[in-house]
Amino acid sequence: MVELSSTPPQPAGVVLAGLWRRGRVWLASALVLAVLALFDAGQAGRSAGFVVSALGSIAPFLLLSILFAGWAGATGADALIARAFTGAPAMMILFGALAGALSPFCSCGVIPLIAALLAVGVPLAPVMAFWLASPIMDPSMFLLTAGVLGLEFAVAKTLAAIALGLIGGWVVYLTVRAGGLAEPLRAGVGNGGCGGAKVRAPKPVVWRFWQDGARLQKFRRDSLTIALFLLQWLVLAFLLESLMLRYIPAETVASVLGGEGLLPILTATLVGVPAYLNGYAALPLVGGLMGQGMAPGAGMAFLIAGGVTSVPAAIAVWALVKPRVFALYVALSLGGAFTLGLAFQLWQTL
16 A cells, blocks of 8 residues: 655645756756757757767766765765864865866866865865866876976966965955855755864764665765756756857957957956867967967966856856855956966066
8 A cells, every 4th residue: 555645735836846946957958959959950969979078078087076975975974074174274275276286177077076075064265276276277288288388388377276276265265254155055065165064063974884774875865966966067068168169269269369468368368258168179279379479478367267267167166056156256267367367477578
């Protein structure tokens, strides 16, 4: 005999609203592909292939982050991880910035790890430091940048990544200390941020969680929830990236970034947001523009802003945090890109 739930049925409007909230991102991706199939069938297929390829390239990081978050919650190890980031703020922010600049993550590939860290209660300040620094530089990017733009540019870009992480981390830390940015995560992402219930009310750690039916069920449920949440936003982000690469010609970007002085640095900072090119593809473009007389500072600003605040990356960030945190992320990214580009330009004139 089936036992009926005692919970009263919900109105149809409430049910539909819940379905819309859970499925609107998938629906947006489906609509984009449907419009493409109607007006540019070839590009629809190429965009779908691009999404599959991009997801495949970050699949190991995505899978590990999902399993990590599920494991941490099921065992109770999330309390230990969160407490590891509650030491001296200066050290934690420095560690976040250095780890970000040296880690092999792109602007979208870092999102699964960020989600896992925030969900287990890691403070927002060191996470923001890692978040801002990570898309700008990694070991492979350093070598390629040195080969295309020179060793000095590569070293400067690495220092810029660390500097942006430090600035962002300290701004967030001071804001939190002043009482701002409470509960930074969107509902359903996790309970993390700047203190975390995992730190305030730690529970015993059970390493062999699979021997406990309730913990094993929690592992499966949390892993599936995190996987679906991340996948829906990454699919949309990579889909939009494919359209930008297809419909925004590199020549168009080049035409608005030429010239010298302060204005090209500001323009490069702003253009870097919508004119997304992945970090590796952007290097030859910037190298060509600098060969045609573009100021090195403008090239630096474009690479920093494009990596951190590009539309696909911004969509993924928007999915994780509340609007005020997102606004601060964008402000730090754009302000940092312009300032660091200007600093590099001044250095070049010395």
